[in-house]
Amino acid sequence: MGATHLPATEFDGTSTDDQREAAAEARMGDPGTPMVQLLGPDGTLGTDPVFSEYAQRLDAEKLRGFYADMAAIRRFDQEATALQRQGQLALWVPLTGQEAAQIGSGRASQPQDYIFPTYREHGVALTRNVDLAELLRQFRGVSNGGWNPKETNFHLYTLVLAAQTPHAVGYAMGIQRDQKFAAAAADQSVGQAPEPKAAVMVYFGDGASSEGDVHESMVFASSYNAPVVFFCQNNHWAISVPTSVQTRIPLSNRAKGYGFPGIRVDGNDVIAVHAVTEWALEHAREGKGPVLIEAFTYRVGAHTTADDPTKYRESAEEAAWRAKDPLERLAKYLRAEGLADDAFFAQVQTAGDELAAYVRKTTYDLETPDIRTAFANTYVEAHPLVAEELAWFEEYSAGFADQATVDQAETGAAN
Template sequence: MAARERDFTAPTVQLLTPEGELRPTPEAEPYLPIVEALGDAELEQFYRDMVVSRRLDVAGANLQRQGQLALWVPSHGQEAAQVGSARATRPQDHVFPSYREHIVGMIRGLDPVAILALLRGTTLGGWDPAANGNFHLYTLVLASQTLHATGYAMGLQFDGAAGTGDPESDAAVLVYYGDGSTSQGDANEALVFASSYQTPQVFFIQNNQWAISVPVSRQSRSPLSRRGGGFGMPGVRIDGNDVLVSYAVTRQSLEEARSGEGPSLIEAVTYRMGAHTTADDPTKYRSDDEVELWKTRDPISRYRTWLEAKGASGAFFDEVDEHANDLAADVRRRALELTAPTREVIFEHVYHEPHPLMAEQYAWLDHFERSLDGDDA
């Protein structure tokens, strides 16, 4: 019996072409007014963020190769997806990252040294989300953050912090995960609960083509954006290397979420130019031709071309380069000054209140360590 013909395609929403020209696809036309409302300062900020992200990526990779970090998670190539979506959030929103969203954290107010401290092993957890723009902690267990985000979004509903009709106070939740994480049970369970409870939430998939060494073509026979419809929510596929469309689609999706229209899913089609982490060797599983192809779609180059055509000066680009280099140098210097935590930290925050079991265990460890030094009095 002949196989049935099935349509596994999905349109890709794009505003900015790889050549740096503003040529919206038909599906992108409704989002154009969102971009047109942006001022020059906001548009230039997108570029600044992307350049800073790439400079930080280089600094982090170098620190790891020099033995100063246990691991580094590159984001080279995914700058547009991250910057556009992060800039689309409002201050009251909550952002749940995976472990690659370094510039997203910085946009939300996080000191990047906090990320390096985590990867250097000098912190047991990370940072206080409430003090850092509601940017929640990195999650190394794939897709578990999608459940955390959905639970938090349900909590916002229960607390009356979403769906009231006030865009200045209503909050929404943005959760990042990768194409590999879409195959995890947690991600699918999160989509079930989000749809069932109509949470104020946006699922943002960074489809960088590779789940470590497994291509997305092996994980899904159809575009990941179509999974939204399968769970009863809108699903949009965007050019993840187009910072303008990343901003516009995420902005509209978040506004719809906070106004009570329920969750949605965005698939940002991008590419991981480097390794999955510094523990990975991508030359073992992907071709040079593939990497060269994606170099021609670089998110920073195309956006710079568009800004230049709009009249951005050479002085602006020089200033951005200087700022990014200074920031990377400062981050490197402060990262090298990080010291290991004292042993007392192990016992802090295990319980909300002081607990006799923690006191007992601390006393035991203190006695044990003193005995190693010959001081067993």
């Protein structure tokens, strides 16, 4: 099951239902563009001349782990969405539909690798042992981040579109330099074990691929042969703008212009994603340069909880992609091969509910920090302008305190 090819058609608001359904199918593939797929929507495992070797490294325990991870992050996503709807979060960025792209790629990384996410990589965060409850601190507005990147080699979320890509390339160039000096030092030291080679992986979406930051990052990465993997989750919609408006060629083909490999993979196939990412990271660690991976997937829900996808896309398109659900296809395979039974799936569901309960309680228990800490964190040392602004804020706040005293007094008199 190597490449998948489907006709490319588009629809407009006046198309018939058949045309719309055909267009929905068309967005799942582009003519002439190979797409690595190992596990099909029917749960059948195919072969690939390059990446089957990597898939064969996966035993039953790892495959069950993939499913457990994807189920856990989907349950977390549902709970976070509910918390936002109930006013506990200011905003939430769903990932449902993209679980395989994130779990497959995240599990292919090694502890020494450094990851730069956008704002939707909750599944990757899970694979890097980030406390998922910490993710919600930023979306609740009580923290500028939520976790310490040094502990997990998973960087803080980047809300500015594509800004993480030049950061990632710069970090990769730093790794490259450090490893060069470490190798020279190891040559002079007898019996000193070399540090494991590391690479950087940076995530972005199809919409971010239109930003100049991505172009500049790939130019630098190629010029310096930096050990970085660009992982594009093509979920087909940059908010309300379809990929067909973003690019006239498959995004993976752009790598040719920079002189490094580009691979399109079925982003709903966790086995293929893991295989392709494992190969790409090995390629980068061994000094062979950058790789671009385009994970061909779909955002089933809204861009954020402030978005309404029914305003710009058709239900037929969503239905066609739901039939390619990454959890369902892996579950079919696990059951067909006798690698998982009802007890396993029940256990996964229980674990997901326990995670959701933990996340909910932790979110309720979060305390809003004193806003004065924001003034203290602006500069390392005291700054006269910040001190002036703080004095104004305290005077302004005191006015509300006085009004509260008046209101309380008036209420007491009325009683």
